[in-house]
Amino acid sequence: MINRNGPDMWNSIKPNTRNFRLWQIIILAVILGTWYFASLNDNVAFFFGRPLGVAESIWNWFVVDGDIYRHLGVTLSETLLAFVIGTVFGMLFGLWLGLSKTASLVLDPYLTALNSMPRVILAPIFAMWFGLGIWSKVALAVTLVFFIVFFNVYQGIKEVSPTLLDNAKMLGANRKQLLRHVYLPSATSWVFSSLHASVGLAFVGAVVGEYLGSASGVGYLILQAEGTFDINTVVAGIIVLTVFALLLDLLVSLTEKYFLTWKPTSGETEKL
């Protein structure tokens, strides 16, 4: 009986495009269950925390004490500032070097050097320059965002179709109009293609900066908890960060959808 029904049953419940949500929940349940039962052992709990303890930490942060909001606000404003500043500078630099052959020739080795340097190491220097407030974190995150945007825009400018340029010239576009109506839109589409990476890195920069020395932010909370071996709070902090990283990513996807309506998506068909 079992042998005969086994494959049939498996076929009806195995992951497919319809029941994938269910399977996602099952995986989560398995992880949480394993974690829960394993952490009944005190040794395991010391290193991994307990799910209920983590949930309690999160509950306290958001509902009982409500003190996470200030820290989240700090981390998110650092992320946002770093993202905006890094993108603007990256775009300007990318446009400049993409359009000026001599400038890119001269600056090439320096940019390569700066990009290959592990930039997290600049955190102590930024802390000295900008203090322990938000600006040292913003600076660190900017160095991460800048290069992503810069290289994308630079490449984008170089790959603008020559036919498109010639056509715009023949239609009477002067240099300024070429920049505004051909180079800039083309560069913007490249900025968008790097948006997921650059927003993610802005967040990473902000949190790492906080972790290395600060007085507020989610990274700071994690650092504090780690100092007292409060593993539950550390894990809670990680979960909160992950959730917010996902939310940011979702936000980026929505913005992208709104701004890049002109971009073809593969297999797009007319909707009836």
Add this chain to the structure above:
Amino acid sequence: MSEPALSLDKITCTFVSRDNKNERYTALRDATLHIAPGEFVSVVGPTGCGKSTLLNVGAGLLEPSAGSVRVFGQPLKGINHRAGYMFQGEALMPWRSAIENVMAGLEFANVPKEKARAQAMDWLQRVGLSHAVNKYPHQMSGGMRKRAMLAQTMIRDPDIILMDEPFSALDIQTRQLMENEVLEIWMSKRKAVLFITHDLDEAIAMSDRVVILSAGPGTHIIGEFKIDLPRPRDVAEVRSHPRFTELHKAIWDVLREEVLKGYDQQKRA
């Protein structure tokens, strides 16, 4: 006789290889071509013979190594602003909708937005795209994109129209429809046209004059034929005209040898 709309005199174009300064390629040598105002001239020649080079020189996108370019008697410096250029490849701005693409030329000339829009609407209607005003290039078919490009070029009302194999990527039916549309627009405007093609049938059906280029390198003009078929023409019907067959044979006799030469070179390369 009045001044030619576009005159190319003894144009020579030599390209220097970027990697090796001693490696030169002479695409055009002493090519001379005059186009009268309102004249429709086609240039045919084997593949890779420098047809596009000739057109780019006339457009002012490429400066010749030697020779002079005159536009209505004035020496050309920089971009030829009296010319409209319809490119072979995709030239529409992908981030602009059909109407925004068509009105681009007017926008660059600082025509007020409302006026430019109205005119663009008009042109979209003329090329049969009034149903696709807000479509982006990727949402349009190849034929629709070509129509949009035609409207984009024509909206500036250029005195000289340069076309670089504009319909080579289209299927034969769409192509004939568009050829007729171009002829119709040309008949109503009577602007000078320099039309590049590798298709002899297309050249004869559309033009007043067909110019034949030799195989490269050092392309020059080896023949010229006046096309005395009656107008207005229908490009599909005119093909069965006895005079069409005569002209086709006469031109093909000159062209055949060059085509074979060009083909041989490509095989060796």
